[in-house]
Amino acid sequence: MPEGDTVWLTAHKLHEALAGRVLTLFDLRVPRFATTDLTGREVLDVTPRGKHLLTRIEDGFTLHSHLRMDGSWRVFAAGERPRGGPGHQIRAILGNSEHAAVGYRLPVLELLRTQDEARAVGHLGPDLLGPDWDPGAAERNLLADAARPLGEALLDQRNLAGIGNVYKSELAFLARCTPWLPVGELPSGVPARLVATAQRLLEANKNRFERRTTPGERRTEQRLFVYGRVGRPCLRCGTLIRKAGQDERVTYWCPRCQSGPTGPADA
Numbered sequence: 001m002p003e004g005d006t007v008w009l010t011a012h013k014l015h016e017a018l019a020g021r022v023l024t025l026f027d028l029r030v031p032r033f034a035t036t037d038l039t040g041r042e043v044l045d046v047t048p049r050g051k052h053l054l055t056r057i058e059d060g061f062t063l064h065s066h067l068r069m070d071g072s073w074r075v076f077a078a079g080e081r082p083r084g085g086p087g088h089q090i091r092a093i094l095g096n097s098e099h100a101a102v103g104y105r106l107p108v109l110e111l112l113r114t115q116d117e118a119r120a121v122g123h124l125g126p127d128l129l130g131p132d133w134d135p136g137a138a139e140r141n142l143l144a145d146a147a148r149p150l151g152e153a154l155l156d157q158r159n160l161a162g163i164g165n166v167y168k169s170e171l172a173f174l175a176r177c178t179p180w181l182p183v184g185e186l187p188s189g190v191p192a193r194l195v196a197t198a199q200r201l202l203e204a205n206k207n208r209f210e211r212r213t214t215p216g217e218r219r220t221e222q223r224l225f226v227y228g229r230v231g232r233p234c235l236r237c238g239t240l241i242r243k244a245g246q247d248e249r250v251t252y253w254c255p256r257c258q259s260g261p262t263g264p265a266d267a
Contacts, residue, residue: 002067004050004162005205008129010073011048014055017075017099018043023057025095033111043094049121049130050161055094056114064120065092066108076100128162128202138195146184150175150260151246153183160195162202169227169252170213171198179251181260226252 002010026038041058048054053073055063065071074084078097082090084104092103103109112120125141126134141159153159154168163171172179175194177186186194205211212223214235225235230243230252239256244263251263 002051002069002071003164003167003202003211004048004128005202005211006209007051007053007067007162008048008202008206009209010067011046011053013075014053014073014101015046017101018055018094018096019045021096021098023094023096025093025100027093028063028109028111029091030109033109036111043096048127050124050127050157051164052121052124054117054121060114062112062114062117063092063094064108064110064112064117065103065106068107071104071106073101073103076102124157124161125159126161128160128199129206130161133199135192135195135199139191142195143183143186143191147182149180149246150177150183150186151179151251154179154194154198155247155249160198163198165249165251166211166224166227167198167201167213170201170225172251173225173254173258174213176258178253178258178260178262179246180263185260226254228252 020042022042023039028034028036038057038061044056044058046053046055051066053065057063072084074082076082076099078095078100082102084102089104090102091106091109094101126132126138138160142153145153150172151168154163154171168179171194174197175190177190201213210223214223214225222235226241229241232241233239234241234254234257237254237256239254241252241254243250243252246263
């Protein structure tokens with residue numbers, strides 16, 4: 001599931017393949033931009049911003065994309081046949097003499113003037129993997145609405161940018177609080193530790209696609225503490241992990257290790 005670490009790694013791979021090279025192919029397969037042709041222009045950089053990708057192109061253009069649940073960018077050698085899904089799922093192809101970057105199932109794809117990037121990402125809070133990272137501001141944002149459940153506050157990209165449903169569940173477990181606990185009821189010191197842990201985990205995982213939050217060389221099925229492990233024993237206490245709906249998503253928790261209210265659709 002694409003979260004801030006996955007987006008950072010995707011941006012890094014796109015930057016390596018595209019930056020500093022002139023586009024020989026520019027194909028956006030969305031009606032609004034289907035006739036736009038930026039071939040002959042140089043790609044300047046590919047920058048991640050939370051869960052957003054900004055591909056900046058010569059003459060003041062930015063291609064903004066967002067992966068959401070199942071979008072992806074794949075890089076292939078020039079002339080290589082793309083292998084990321086059926087052709088009808090391709091939304092964008094950016095090619096040069098050496099590589100082709102192909103975007104599959106991209107739910108957000110728009111071409112902006114670079115000077116207008118704030119329209120797409122200006123609402124975001126401090127980026128956990130960005131140069132603007134500010135743990136103090138992230139903590140203040142997180143606590144701004146004392147009645148808001150922790151899980152919802154963590155997912156709100158206006159508070160801090162980069163956390164998705166996986167990290168939401170894992171961070172609540174590591175804080176020993178359920179995702180439904182109001183942030184105003186977090187024990188003293190926990191918000192600061194939460195923010196620091198979030199940044200540490202994303203930093204540790206940004207160079208690999210197989211995300212890991214548990215310490216040591218655990219088996220693949222034990223690389224996360226609670227996410228996706230409903231009905232399996234907690235890696236700390238052995239209690240069976242449970243799941244419930246929260247804000248139109250599924251969240252996971254350990255009923256023994258985590259204190260606080262639980263979800264209405266407890267499974």
